Amino acid sequence: MNPSDCRVLIVDDHPMQRLLLGRMLAALPVREVVAASGGLEALELIENGARFDLVITDLDMPGVDGMELTRRIGELPAPPPVALVSALDAQILASVGTLSRLGGRALLTILPKPVSIDALRTAVAAIPDAVASPHPRGTPSTPRADYTVDEIAAGLDAGQFVPYFEPQIELNEGHVTGFEALVRWLHPRDGVIAPGRFLPQIENTPLMARLTDAVLAGALDAQRGWRDVGLTLSLSVNLSPGVLTTLDFAACLTSAVLDRGLDPKTITFELTESNAANGSAVVLENITRLRIKGFRLSIDDFGTGYSSLQQLSELPLSELKIDRGFTARMLDDRVARAAVESSLRLAQQLGLSTCGEGIEQPELVRQLRWMGCERGQGYLFSRPIAPERVLAWLVDWPQRRGALVEEWRVALEA
Numbered sequence: 001m002n003p004s005d006c007r008v009l010i011v012d013d014h015p016m017q018r019l020l021l022g023r024m025l026a027a028l029p030v031r032e033v034v035a036a037s038g039g040l041e042a043l044e045l046i047e048n049g050a051r052f053d054l055v056i057t058d059l060d061m062p063g064v065d066g067m068e069l070t071r072r073i074g075e076l077p078a079p080p081p082v083a084l085v086s087a088l089d090a091q092i093l094a095s096v097g098t099l100s101r102l103g104g105r106a107l108l109t110i111l112p113k114p115v116s117i118d119a120l121r122t123a124v125a126a127i128p129d130a131v132a133s134p135h136p137r138g139t140p141s142t143p144r145a146d147y148t149v150d151e152i153a154a155g156l157d158a159g160q161f162v163p164y165f166e167p168q169i170e171l172n173e174g175h176v177t178g179f180e181a182l183v184r185w186l187h188p189r190d191g192v193i194a195p196g197r198f199l200p201q202i203e204n205t206p207l208m209a210r211l212t213d214a215v216l217a218g219a220l221d222a223q224r225g226w227r228d229v230g231l232t233l234s235l236s237v238n239l240s241p242g243v244l245t246t247l248d249f250a251a252c253l254t255s256a257v258l259d260r261g262l263d264p265k266t267i268t269f270e271l272t273e274s275n276a277a278n279g280s281a282v283v284l285e286n287i288t289r290l291r292i293k294g295f296r297l298s299i300d301d302f303g304t305g306y307s308s309l310q311q312l313s314e315l316p317l318s319e320l321k322i323d324r325g326f327t328a329r330m331l332d333d334r335v336a337r338a339a340v341e342s343s344l345r346l347a348q349q350l351g352l353s354t355c356g357e358g359i360e361q362p363e364l365v366r367q368l369r370w371m372g373c374e375r376g377q378g379y380l381f382s383r384p385i386a387p388e389r390v391l392a393w394l395v396d397w398p399q400r401r402g403a404l405v406e407e408w409r410v411a412l413e414a
């Protein structure tokens, strides 16, 4: 974002530190600097609608410390990025970073004490553009209302919602293991619309169940089609927790799968970490029922929620998917790398299979393999593919695979 538009909140219990940081920031082209003397005061400001593009907070403060502040900011609908300031050594900071990232998407960077003006300038420059939000200041992020619930309902009536398919690749030989179904709206006027523009509006409405039915039917038909040409490919489908509150969900789903002669063991349901960890008793009951029928269960976007080991161990999990936010950053961010490494180790210790999301570079494959990640998805392999193009993509893949595998192996063996 343009630094001269930037509003910064400084949080420190020491008046001298606040003063020093304020002076340094005044020398940068930021628009406004506000100071708070502790985590609680900062949270009050933000929760009462004050909008900041960057929060710079001391780590060690009485009451709500920098870590808790980062986590709680990360739980807000449109969290401003946080830079943690600390005198602790890099090793401890790496684990603080991991913890805070597990608590949300808020942590932008860690600034070692004493903070230099160059470090501040770099932090301001690193504020993602998304933060320069289109929302008027003071309003939390609400679903983008570019499509109304009524328009979405009409689209569902007209059968315009279909699954696209993103290949999942095992990271050793580069073979395709299956596909994740990702819903798209084939809008007659606006073209192919991604889920971020319509899912939030229907998240807690009955339309979500209808959308899920449409995606599931399309995805199961596709899997059946692949099988009919001799291809055994797994299928992953994203579920919203709302659809798991209907008591007969598992039974209906099982019939839909068995009626098509498909095998539940080849089908994985993905629940995001926060949804899975906060599920009600009915949700947990349905998840368990699905597992009993043989379906697999995956935690999607792992690392973005705040589930405890206790919550994780209570879920009948089969797989853990590492969030794109971590994998995308791990090549040049030690903290993101530590988060990925520890998540993978956790999965291995719990006996779960692993899948890395958002792979765009061969170098990332190389490192994920080295850390023991089994499978991956991402634009390096393919963007989500329209159903009618999946078979053609599968035919082409072996030719691309050889060169890619060579690329992600070379440096490892060098």
Ligand code: C2E
Binding pocket: 166, 181, 182, 183, 194, 195, 196, 199, 212, 215, 238, 239, 240, 270, 300, 301, 324, 357, 358, 359, 360, 377, 378, 379, 380, 384
């Ligand atoms: P997700 O399940 O974590 O899916 C991964 C998202 O990352 C997809 O976005 C995919 O297109 C994108 N992606 C994959 N690889 C890369 C990459 O290398 N680089 C980048 N920049 N992006 C990559 P998409 O399709 O927009 O889906 C967004 C989210 O919407 C999904 O995240 C999932 O949570 C949700 N979603 C998608 N389809 C459904 C559905 O049928 N039902 C429900 N309940 N949620 C769905």
Ligand code: MG
Binding pocket: 180, 238, 270, 300
């Ligand atoms: Mg997913």
Ligand code: MG
Binding pocket: 300, 301, 321, 323, 324, 357
């Ligand atoms: Mg994901």
